[in-house]
Amino acid sequence: VLNPREIKQLIEPLKKYNIGVITGVNTLFGVLVRHKDFKKLNWSKLKVAISGGMPLDKKVSDLWQSVVGKPIVQGYGLTECSPVVSAESYETSEYTGSVGKPLIGTTIKTFDQSLNELQANDIGEIGIKGPQVMGSYWHREDLNKEVFTKDGFFLSGDMGYLDEHGRVFIVDRVKDMIIVSGFNVYPCDVEQVLNQHPDVEESACVGIDHKVSGQSVKAFVVKKPGSILDKHTLIEHCKEHLTHYKIPRKIEWIESLPKSNVGKILKRKLTQ
Known part of the structure; x- marks a missing residue:
C-alpha cells in the first residue's frame, strides 16, 4: 500500500x-x-x-x-451514501467546478434552514435520497431526527446548489461557513482566489471572532518556495476578486497545512 x-x-x-x-x-x-x-x-x-x-x-x-x-473530473459522495451520489462524465473536456449530475436512481435537492426546497442556483444544504443512502445511524435516534427530512432526504452537511441543467455544485461545509456582518462567506470561494495568485501554493480559510462584524476571515497561506510575496500584495489581489466582507482580515504564513492521511486539509487543527 x-x-x-x-x-x-x-x-x-x-x-x-x-x-x-x-x-x-x-x-x-x-x-x-x-x-x-x-x-x-x-x-x-x-x-x-x-x-x-x-x-x-x-x-x-x-x-x-x-x-x-x-481534465480531472469531480465526483461527490459521503460515507453515509456508500459513498457516491453524483459524478461528472468521464468525457468532460475541461474544468467546470461541478461534481456532476446525480447517479441513476438518486435524487438531490437543496434546502434552506427551515427545510424548504430551494430553486435552481439557490445555495442551501444538500439533501440526498437514493438506494445507496444509509437507513439510519446505529442506535442514534436523536441524530437521525436531525439528518433526515420528513420525506426521507439525508441532510449532508454540505452547502451547494443545482444549476438549471441539474448539475451539482458544492460550495462548502455548513460548519465551515463564516458569517461576517450577517453575510455568508464560504471559505472555498476565498481559497480559490488566494490560490490563483502565482506565488501561493495552497491556502485554507477559517472564521475568527470579530468585535464588530461577529466573525472575519483568517487565511493560512503556504507560499511557493522562494516567494517574497507580502501580505499587502496578497490582500490587494483579493480586493480585485472579492467583495469587501470576504477579504481576509488576517493572513498567517504557514509552512504546510495540516492534512489527513489521504490529503484532506484539517481545518479544525488551524483553529485549535
Missing part, C-alpha cells in the same frame, strides 16, 4: 505502469503535478482522473490538464 504523503514513492509505480484511471483529492493532484518527475510520466493510456473528498482547485485542474492532456 502506497503512502500518498511520500510523493516520490508514489511516482515510482506510475513510471512503471501506464495507468488508465487515477483517483485522489485536490491536494494530492496538486503535489503530484508540481513534482519534478511528473512530466516524465506516460499518460497515454489514461482514461479518467477523478477528484473527490474536497473541492478541486481550478489552478490545479488547469495545470494537470496542461501536462496530462486530460
Whole structure:
C-alpha cells in the first residue's frame, strides 16, 4: 500500500505502469503535478482522473490538464451514501467546478434552514435520497431526527446548489461557513482566489471572532518556495476578486497545512 504523503514513492509505480484511471483529492493532484518527475510520466493510456473528498482547485485542474492532456473530473459522495451520489462524465473536456449530475436512481435537492426546497442556483444544504443512502445511524435516534427530512432526504452537511441543467455544485461545509456582518462567506470561494495568485501554493480559510462584524476571515497561506510575496500584495489581489466582507482580515504564513492521511486539509487543527 502506497503512502500518498511520500510523493516520490508514489511516482515510482506510475513510471512503471501506464495507468488508465487515477483517483485522489485536490491536494494530492496538486503535489503530484508540481513534482519534478511528473512530466516524465506516460499518460497515454489514461482514461479518467477523478477528484473527490474536497473541492478541486481550478489552478490545479488547469495545470494537470496542461501536462496530462486530460481534465480531472469531480465526483461527490459521503460515507453515509456508500459513498457516491453524483459524478461528472468521464468525457468532460475541461474544468467546470461541478461534481456532476446525480447517479441513476438518486435524487438531490437543496434546502434552506427551515427545510424548504430551494430553486435552481439557490445555495442551501444538500439533501440526498437514493438506494445507496444509509437507513439510519446505529442506535442514534436523536441524530437521525436531525439528518433526515420528513420525506426521507439525508441532510449532508454540505452547502451547494443545482444549476438549471441539474448539475451539482458544492460550495462548502455548513460548519465551515463564516458569517461576517450577517453575510455568508464560504471559505472555498476565498481559497480559490488566494490560490490563483502565482506565488501561493495552497491556502485554507477559517472564521475568527470579530468585535464588530461577529466573525472575519483568517487565511493560512503556504507560499511557493522562494516567494517574497507580502501580505499587502496578497490582500490587494483579493480586493480585485472579492467583495469587501470576504477579504481576509488576517493572513498567517504557514509552512504546510495540516492534512489527513489521504490529503484532506484539517481545518479544525488551524483553529485549535
